[in-house]
Amino acid sequence: MDNIAGSPVEGDNFYGREKVVSHLREILANDDILLLGPRRIGKTSTARAVMAAVRNEGWRAIEINVASCTNEREFLDKLEAALTPELASFSEKAKSAIGDAFGKVSGRIKSVEIAGSVSVKLGNGEAEDWTKVASDVLHLIAHADERWLIYVDELPIMLFNVIRNDPQNGVLRVRRFLDWFRNDVRALPDVRKVRWLVSGSVGLDTLVQEHGMADTINSMSHQGLAAYSDDVAIAMLAELATSYNIELSDEEARHIVAAVQWPQPYYLQMAFHHLRVLMAEHPDDDPPSLIEQAMDIMVQPGADNDFHHWEKRLTIQLSKADADHALTLLNLAARDPIGVRAEALLAKLQERMSNATPDEAKRTFIRLRDILLRDAYWWAEETSGVKRYRFRLEPLRRWWLRRDTL
Ligand SMILES: Nc1ncnc2c1ncn2[C@@H]1O[C@H](COP(=O)(O)OP(=O)(O)OP(=O)(O)O)[C@@H](O)[C@H]1O
Ligand SMILES: [Mg+2]
CATH class of the missing domain: 3.40.50.300 (P-loop containing nucleotide triphosphate hydrolases)
Structure with a gap:
């Protein structure tokens, strides 16, 4: 393969x-x-x-x-x-x-x-x-x-x-x-x-x-196209490793899948690509640290073309005001890998919509939230009774955070 x-x-x-x-x-x-x-x-x-x-x-x-x-x-x-x-x-x-x-x-x-x-x-x-x-x-x-x-x-x-x-x-x-x-x-x-x-x-x-x-x-x-199950993702990485004569343990493959979070094939291929290059350059480094480096390279300028599209897509399909709201919500959600509480996101939006009634702001939040859910930016996590909106794709979150950081 x-x-x-x-x-x-x-x-x-x-x-x-x-x-x-x-x-x-x-x-x-x-x-x-x-x-x-x-x-x-x-x-x-x-x-x-x-x-x-x-x-x-x-x-x-x-x-x-x-x-x-x-x-x-x-x-x-x-x-x-x-x-x-x-x-x-x-x-x-x-x-x-x-x-x-x-x-x-x-x-x-x-x-x-x-x-x-x-x-x-x-x-x-x-x-x-x-x-x-x-x-x-x-x-x-x-x-x-x-x-x-x-x-x-x-x-x-x-x-x-x-x-x-x-x-x-x-x-x-x-x-x-x-x-x-x-x-x-x-x-x-x-x-x-x-x-x-x-x-x-x-x-x-x-x-x-x-x-x-x-x-x-x-x-x-x-x-739509759902992500792979973890097992299929791990099996694909194993198959790639075999094709390139790379030793990749089950645990290491699992580590990559966990780092991507949303195992869509493209991001697995990307991660594998960077890992393969790093392994050739630093054959003596231990795989977990190389995996971390590979994930990091994915979001650096030059390697990050695909993430730009996630941002651009918002401005193509939404009005200017909505796109700006959505960017702000995502900036906030990106700050924590486990996501940000719904109330905190709504409060942020209310701050931006100072002329709107609380009801109007809430409706806008719900409309944008649904678009971001449907377009796979984030998902709602509800374990422990608290609702958080959390990035689906961890490399995208890292990229989002980087582009919002000085
Ligand atoms: N079934 C698959 N098996 C392995 N890799 C895949 C598979 N599907 C997609 N990929 C990976 O995702 C990449 C993009 O695939 P593809 O061009 O089909 O996506 P797309 O959704 O049409 O993209 P775009 O929106 O850019 O047109 C491929 O280069 C490959 O890395
Ligand atoms: Mg295509």
């Missing part, structure tokens, strides 16, 4: 989530999936494993990453670019069934322009809703007597791009996009043949809630 910390992993490097893949595979029999989670949690690797699984059963599966798309037309371009090679490999029978219809539709994609707001214009000046073109594409591929999985990665980023680039109509266009997804796509006669797996790392759920369009994504099955 390779020690990969960054790019999506495939094949033998995809460790310990086989059951997750078969669960997602089962869901796809009847539903589309919305797979949301923080950066680096393994969304793309898992989605690709699902694609491989359905291909084994004869489905066609394509992947589009729409992070760079700023409008609907670019989304269609991506879809076309991914579909074209697939259609080229169709059997003659399927091709003749489709005729040259795809050529016609893709010609329309090329001539679609974003005309200011929701409507799009064809090259010849005739107005046509882009959703019509998009639905025609789907209708065509569904004709081909095969099942399809369309994996759309980073959809929330595209939707945030649309809103940012079109302050006047952006929200409306996002609603139209999501409505198209929910209504028009569902209404296609062959809809059962085309399944969607949509994933992303900035809160689509926050976006739709803030703009009152939660209904648009409710038809999808919402899924």
